[in-house]
Amino acid sequence: MSGVEDRPYRYPRRDRRETFIVAEGTRKSMRSNKSRDTSIEMLVRRAAWAAGMRGYRVHSRLVIGRPDMVFSRYKVAVFIHGCYWHGCQSCGRGRIPKTNVSYWTEKIAANQARDRYVAEQLSAQGYRIVVLWECEVLGDLPACVGRLRALLREHP
Numbered sequence: 001m002s003g004v005e006d007r008p009y010r011y012p013r014r015d016r017r018e019t020f021i022v023a024e025g026t027r028k029s030m031r032s033n034k035s036r037d038t039s040i041e042m043l044v045r046r047a048a049w050a051a052g053m054r055g056y057r058v059h060s061r062l063v064i065g066r067p068d069m070v071f072s073r074y075k076v077a078v079f080i081h082g083c084y085w086h087g088c089q090s091c092g093r094g095r096i097p098k099t100n101v102s103y104w105t106e107k108i109a110a111n112q113a114r115d116r117y118v119a120e121q122l123s124a125q126g127y128r129i130v131v132l133w134e135c136e137v138l139g140d141l142p143a144c145v146g147r148l149r150a151l152l153r154e155h156p
């Protein structure tokens with residue numbers, strides 16, 4: 001949004017608004033993906049709640065990587081990954097778009113590197129990690145909840 005800030009104050013209002021709209025347009029794809037991730041997260045949380053799971057925190061700042069759900073009592077961290085942003089290997093959504101290939105490749109590779117780092121750190125702290133991919137959640141939500149439930153049951 002620096003373009004908006006840089007403009008002198010006396011510029012007509014309409015002009016500034018147009019700048020804003022253009023900037024919004026360039027962010028559109030990014031934002032729509034983000035909101036989709038969030039809605040997948042909501043699907044999982046609602047299903048987990050309906051299945052009687054309680055006592056989890058959402059995006060806890062106290063846990064590295066701010067997992068989408070953390071069951072501290074069981075030391076289970078849940079990550080719900082958008083296939084696109086995290087580079088899913090098992091569905092078409094993980095494929096890099098044909099334009100700006102290097103930009104997306106780098107961005108997704110950085111996300112994957114971060115995912116690996118976070119997983120290593122959490123494992124070292126004794127966490128068990130569940131990664132639920134967007135395509136799994138959309139394809140078979142009960143199976144995802146089942147995997148989560150199994151982990152919580154395994155707890156000594």
Ligand SMILES: [Zn+2]
Nearest residue numbers: 083088091135
């Ligand atoms: Zn996928």
